[in-house]
Amino acid sequence: MVQSSDRYQSxxxxxxxxxxxxxxxxxxxxxxxxxxxxxxxxxxxYRRNGFVFLKNFFPEDEVALLLGEAxxxxxxxxxxxxxxxITEPGxxxxxxxxxxxxxxxxxxRLAADAxxxxxxxxxxxxxxxxxxxxxxLKPGFDGKEFYWHSDFETWHVEDGMPRxxxxxxxxxxxxxxxxxxxxxxIPGSHRHYVVCTGETPEDHYKSSLKQQDIGVxxxxxxxxxxxxxxxxxxxxxxxxVVFFDCNTMxxxxxxxxxxxxxxxxxxxxxxSNALQMPVCGLKPRPEFIATQQDFTPLRRETGPLKPVVR
Amino acid sequence: MVQSSDRYQSxxxxxxxxxxxxxxxxxxxxxxxxxxxxxxxxxxxYRRNGFVFLKNFFPEDEVALLLGEAxxxxxxxxxxxxxxxITEPGxxxxxxxxxxxxxxxxxxRLAADAxxxxxxxxxxxxxxxxxxxxxxLKPGFDGKEFYWHSDFETWHVEDGMPRxxxxxxxxxxxxxxxxxxxxxxIPGSHRHYVVCTGETPEDHYKSSLKQQDIGVxxxxxxxxxxxxxxxxxxxxxxxxVVFFDCNTMxxxxxxxxxxxxxxxxxxxxxxSNALQMPVCGLKPRPEFIATQQDFTPLRRETGPLKPVVR
Numbered sequence: 001m002v003q004s005s006d007r008y009q010s011x012x013x014x015x016x017x018x019x020x021x022x023x024x025x026x027x028x029x030x031x032x033x034x035x036x037x038x039x040x041x042x043x044x045x046y047r048r049n050g051f052v053f054l055k056n057f058f059p060e061d062e063v064a065l066l067l068g069e070a071x072x073x074x075x076x077x078x079x080x081x082x083x084x085x086i087t088e089p090g091x092x093x094x095x096x097x098x099x100x101x102x103x104x105x106x107x108x109r110l111a112a113d114a115x116x117x118x119x120x121x122x123x124x125x126x127x128x129x130x131x132x133x134x135x136x137l138k139p140g141f142d143g144k145e146f147y148w149h150s151d152f153e154t155w156h157v158e159d160g161m162p163r164x165x166x167x168x169x170x171x172x173x174x175x176x177x178x179x180x181x182x183x184x185x186i187p188g189s190h191r192h193y194v195v196c197t198g199e200t201p202e203d204h205y206k207s208s209l210k211q212q213d214i215g216v217x218x219x220x221x222x223x224x225x226x227x228x229x230x231x232x233x234x235x236x237x238x239x240x241v242v243f244f245d246c247n248t249m250x251x252x253x254x255x256x257x258x259x260x261x262x263x264x265x266x267x268x269x270x271x272s273n274a275l276q277m278p279v280c281g282l283k284p285r286p287e288f289i290a291t292q293q294d295f296t297p298l299r300r301e302t303g304p305l306k307p308v309v310r
Numbered sequence: 311m312v313q314s315s316d317r318y319q320s321x322x323x324x325x326x327x328x329x330x331x332x333x334x335x336x337x338x339x340x341x342x343x344x345x346x347x348x349x350x351x352x353x354x355x356y357r358r359n360g361f362v363f364l365k366n367f368f369p370e371d372e373v374a375l376l377l378g379e380a381x382x383x384x385x386x387x388x389x390x391x392x393x394x395x396i397t398e399p400g401x402x403x404x405x406x407x408x409x410x411x412x413x414x415x416x417x418x419r420l421a422a423d424a425x426x427x428x429x430x431x432x433x434x435x436x437x438x439x440x441x442x443x444x445x446x447l448k449p450g451f452d453g454k455e456f457y458w459h460s461d462f463e464t465w466h467v468e469d470g471m472p473r474x475x476x477x478x479x480x481x482x483x484x485x486x487x488x489x490x491x492x493x494x495x496i497p498g499s500h501r502h503y504v505v506c507t508g509e510t511p512e513d514h515y516k517s518s519l520k521q522q523d524i525g526v527x528x529x530x531x532x533x534x535x536x537x538x539x540x541x542x543x544x545x546x547x548x549x550x551v552v553f554f555d556c557n558t559m560x561x562x563x564x565x566x567x568x569x570x571x572x573x574x575x576x577x578x579x580x581x582s583n584a585l586q587m588p589v590c591g592l593k594p595r596p597e598f599i600a601t602q603q604d605f606t607p608l609r610r611e612t613g614p615l616k617p618v619v620r
Contacts, residue, residue, distance in 0.1 A: 141529055145564050178488060179541050184566070219451055223568040231489050231567060254455050254564045256494070257541060258533040 027125030034118030143255030337435030344428030453565030
């Protein structure tokens with residue numbers, strides 16, 4: 001079901017190609033910027049490139065807490081059996097846990113941390129809620145790749161996110177280096193919308209979260225974007241943070257190194273951009289993948305992260 | 311069939327682990343070094359790291375010839391059907407052509423080029439012949455990874471190469487960069503021999519050339535080697551060359567970028583190290599993978615590469 005009024009049609013009979021973005025990247029400020037907002041220089045870089053890399057953002061003791069929590073979750077057999085656990089294609093190894101801001105009190109606290117929230121609100125010019133959260137684990141030796149994609153394309157088509165007014169935040173829990181399959185971004189790609197071909201199948205998420213075949217950009221469009229902006233792979237120690245626009249084309253390679261690559265992924269969506277019905281006409285994806293029940297804005301939490309008493 | 315006198319036992323009931331190399335890396339010179347031999351400094355680096363990277367080794371016009379020949383071979387439908395053509399797992403795309411120094415007059419001439427031969431003879435302290443040659447193609451967008459391996463382990467077990475007295479030479483036909491799955495090497499790994507578990511199946515090469523599961527080093531050994539020497543991925547323009555020891559642990563990641571990564575691969579073996587019977591007790595691999603018929607030393611060819619008249 002293609003709605004002709006849809007600014008960001010994709011799949012459902014569309015031919016592949018590139019359209020212009022029809023939304024701002026940085027939204028007008030509704031309120032004065034918070035204490036932890038980006039500098040003008042950083043914000044200009046974000047507007048231009050579609051991402052900003054903040055090296056050594058969290059101090060070591062807080063990073064140790066966050067990594068410890070990830071290790072606890074991976075060791076939790078019941079959690080590995082839950083629907084929130086996505087395994088690698090052809091194996092039982094966990095690739096991602098979803099909804100971690102609700103599964104983990106520590107990660108819930110982190111999602112609302114003023115140091116992150118001030119930036120998300122500054123970029124989106126609105127109050128925000130968590131549209132999706134996940135813990136991504138790319139083990140050493142055989143961590144698998146994520147092919148290039150715009151998250152917004154999927155969120156729009158499969159979740160009914162109306163406009164490009166969301167920002168993703170990745171918190172590195174392990175060092176990202178040249179060899180462990182770091183996040184790769186195409187600078188400037190957020191200003192283009194790559195229309196994808198194909199029809200979304202029912203329950204697409206059950207396979208697409210392991211390996212995506214539908215909603216995948218074509219080679220010509222990717223070549224165009226890379227010719228314009230190149231590829232960048234931010235590298236840095238655990239505790240570094242990347243904010244990137246919901247429409248920035250990104251992916252990551254395989255990890256043959258002995259170094260695991262783990263990160264946390266929070267998607268902040270403007271409350272004014274809350275989900276409507278999926279554009280593809282199918283039933284919405286489950287709540288653990290795309291928040292639909294509760295768009296209450298996050299309340300800013302300040303001070304360092306502390307161990308959660310169990 | 312494991313021979314107890316074998317210095318480099320592997321598979322066939324062995325448990326995984328690391329043994330010391332029992333052969334020199336750089337052999338005593340039999341003759342004065344040739345005109346194009348490595349400098350003492352370069353040779354010392356090769357001895358220490360197990361490889362040497364020679365940036366911008368061939369001039370642009372010769373590189374263009376070599377790349378054109380690769381494109382001609384890929385476009386040759388009959389050649390793509392030959393046994394020398396190895397396809398990607400699960401696809402018809404060519405991953406490698408073998409025996410290219412005989413399939414292509416230009417590549418045959420290149421294999422004997424004094425600029426390469428002088429270095430191979432200097433390192434091995436002997437005359438040399440081509441044990442194996444191939445053209446490796448890693449296409450953009452979906453080039454697949456090669457997992458870590460020591461070539462010598464396979465050549466010893468499956469081809470009957472007696473000692474570590476061979477050197478591989480890679481000629482970059484396209485730029486190798488951070489994003490197109492460049493060759494990765496573990497410096498210093500050539501001084502260790504990683505014994506692999508498993509039994510070699512009959513006709514192992516038919517699957518192993520696509521994706522190797524037997525003769526694969528274990529995680530603990532790889533972690534040890536990387537902890538000692540780290541990982542290096544030489545990057546540079548087309549025409550650059552890497553020489554690496556037959557026992558240097560290496561691999562390469564996937565290629566998600568739009569940039570194809572193509573290279574030529576010649577293995578020079580000392581004539582005094584010519585093949586015997588495979589250690590695994592199976593029949594030898596085909597001639598196009600491992601030269602067994604003719605160990606005649608290469609004769610040095612000088613002057614620039616020229617187009618081959620067809």
